[in-house]
Amino acid sequence: MDELSIANTRLKATRDEHDRDCEEKIKALDEWERRLHERMNRLIQRKKEISEINGNLDAADDDLVEVNAGGEIVVAKRSTLTQIHDTKFKAIFSGSWDKQLLRDNQGRIFLDVNPTCFRAIVDHLNEMTISSKESPPSPPIVEDECKHPLQHQLELFGILPMIEMPDSNIIKDQDRFIILHDWLKEGDSDGKFFLLHRGSRDGLTNQAFHSKCDNKGCTLTIIETTCGMIIGGYSNTSWSCSGRYSAANKAFLFVLSGSDILSPCQMTLIHENDSHATFHSLKYGPAFGGGHDMMVNGSNVRIKGQYGYRPGSLPRGMYTIKEMEVFQVTKSSLPARTAARNIASRGVQPQPVTRFAPAINKAINSRRACLLQAEAEMLHFEESFNNEQKFVEKFASGDAQDIIALNVSGTLMMTTRATLCTIKDSVLAQRFDDSKWTEQGCNCSPVREWTPDQVNTWAKNIDGLPEEVSVMLYENEITGRELLTLSRDDVNMMGVKRVGSVALLLKEISSLERTSRDFVTFMEHSPYCFGKILDYLRSKRFHFLGLIKNEPALPVICDLQKKRFEKVVKYYFPGDAAKAILG
Incomplete structure (x- = not known):
């Protein structure tokens, strides 16, 4: 009986220890969740406080933003400019920072960027408003000479990610890889590209494909046909070589270009859980869909129809392959890894538990996984x-006084x-x-930022205007922005009745508005050459501020302007400074 008593005591102690341990695990998860809620509430409160100080509380989607x-x-429209979430571009135009944004003397938001590239970005956003998933908008497009400034702007604003170009013989321009990247992003496979198979190098055979590509995880197949189509999946x-169909819930087919292809098109699965999304056999190369929708066999690719994938612009038929490349595509798991490190640093270990009953282990581990995801999102x-x-x-x-308007031989540029x-x-x-710019008298406050006191001082200095008019302006607390909008009726309502005084005041307001708008510094040089210099300086400053990753590339100059450009650069940047721009 003594042994039984000891055994019972030991069992009870073990069970109590088990229960305490389980309870501690659950309490740790509760504490983890509580801290996440606290962090979210603090972030929401912080955003609210900053928005009240710097934001426009009346901002609306239908606002026209200049x-x-x-x-x-x-x-x-504000809604157009803020379509792409989680970007710095959206942040600028969201309204949350309106009071802090740099503005010109007309009250417009001022951005020191290449205007052609900015217009291309806005055109892209305008097209987004009338596009669909099946017919996505074209990426921002500019002439080749402006591609570097455009890429810097895209990186600056975070609108389109900087993509490390894969080693591809088929797709050589980044615009097409940006399209592919956006499609891949939906499947969380927007990481790096690793070339597994290239037909011209490894052979256009099914055996070569499987020897290089089996058991490699997520893959992107790109095919160029002899008739000029670029397609893939x-x-x-x-x-694998299992001889069976397989599910692939994020699989899709695509066509990027071809003689009869109007625009790039993605064809996703009709049913996400289709068990016939892909077919695996040594008799074929990559094959998609039951039937098959698209199947590679040696040096040919056959497109039969929409068995498992949505209708698109893939033309049916048998085509000869000019080149085929298969890339392994890594998943984007950086946020989760960062979150794991962050959790570990806070003393919460994300390792799963195994010591309890299977059902309890599963429940605890499931909650841990959810909290890990929440931690990643919170971070x-x-x-x-x-x-x-x-x-x-x-x-x-910044300070509006630092905006410089330049008349470059008749072309207006601002920086x-x-x-x-x-x-x-x-x-x-x-x-x-600083000193020379101040000496030029350009440190005066922009008219639109004048206070009622400054408006009063200005009115007092108008020759022939009765002092009572300046008093009326002051008593009505007229600011600089309001002054520039006053009409004859407004002036009469304010109490100025004498016709001559009204006419003189309106004339001076018109002159003031014109002067504040037209003040520029004249630069007697080629607008083309100076514009290229300005683009380079902007990008260099972005890099200096840590807003873009790499030093700006050398400006791309057309042959007709190269000698003139070199001369202008050497004029403004004597000595070694010119070498950085000219190379």
């Missing part, structure tokens, strides 16, 4: 908002003094440094 992009005025299931929200705030402070805010002074000891930096 943007001065390097001297060119662009107008778009993506599978998130590894290829992303926090980092995104911090990055957004830093971006606005570094790039989109900031900081951009013009990017390369120290240059002629531009010396011309627009």
Whole structure:
């Protein structure tokens, strides 16, 4: 009996220890969840407080937003400019930072960017409003000479990710890979591309394909036919020689170009859980759909129809393959890895439990997985908002006095003094440094920012205008922005009745508005050459501020302008400074 008593005591102690351990695990998860809720509430409160200070609480989707992009005025709806979530572009135009944004003397948001590239981005966003998943918008498009500034803007605003171009013989321009990237992103496979198989190198045979591509995870197949089509497919299931069909819930087919192809098109599965999404056999290369929708056999690709994939612009028939490439595509798991490190640093270990009953283990581990995902999302929200705030402070805010309007031989360009002074000891930096710019009298406050006191002072100095008019302006608390909008009826309602005084005041307001708008610095040089210099300086400043990753590439100059460009560069950047721009 003593042994039984000891055994019972031991059993009870073990059970109690088990229950305590299980309870501790659950309490740890409860505490983890509580901290996540606290962090989310703090972030929401922080956003609210900053928005109340810097934001426009009346911002609405239908607002027309006026943007001065390097001297060119662009107008778009707020809803159009904020379509792409989780981007710095959306942050600028969301309304949350309106009071902090740099504005020109007309009150428009000023962005020191290449206007042609900015217009291309807005055109892309405009097209997005009338596009669909089956017919996506074209990426921002510019002439070859502007591709570097455009890419810098895309990186700057985070609109389209900087994609590391794969080693492809078929697709050589980034625009097409951006389209593929967007499609892959939906399947969380927007990481790096690793070339597994190339027909011209490894042979256009089924055996070569399987020897290089089986059991490699997610893959992207790109095919160029002898008739000029670029088609392919993506599978998130590894290829094999099983002789069976397989599900691949993120699989899709695509066509990028061809003689009768109007625009790139993605064809997703009709049923996500289709068990015939892909077919695996040594008799064939990559094969998609039951039937098959698209099947590679040696040096041929056959397209039969829409068995498992949605209708699209893939033309049926048998085509000869000119080149085929298969890339392994890695999944984007960086946020989860970052979250795991963050959790570990907080003392919460994300390892699964195994010591309890299977049902309890499963429940605890399931909750851990959910909390890990929530931690990743929370970390992303926090980092995104911090990055957004830093971006606005570094790039989109500033003093309106530092906006420089340039008349470059008749072409209006606008930039900031900081951009013009990017390369120290240059002629531009010396011309627009603090002391000289102040000496030019350009440190006056923009009219639209005048206070009622400044309006009163201005009115008092108008020769022939009765002092009572300036008093009326002051008593009505007229600001500079309001002054520029006053009409004859407004002036009469304010109490100015004498016809001569009304006419004189309106004339001076008109002159003031014109003067504040038209003040420019004249630059007697080729607009083409100076514009290229300005683009280079902007990108160099973006890099200096840590807003883009790489140093700007050398400007792309057309042959007819190369000699003139070299001369203008050497004029503004004597000595070694010119080498950085000319190469």
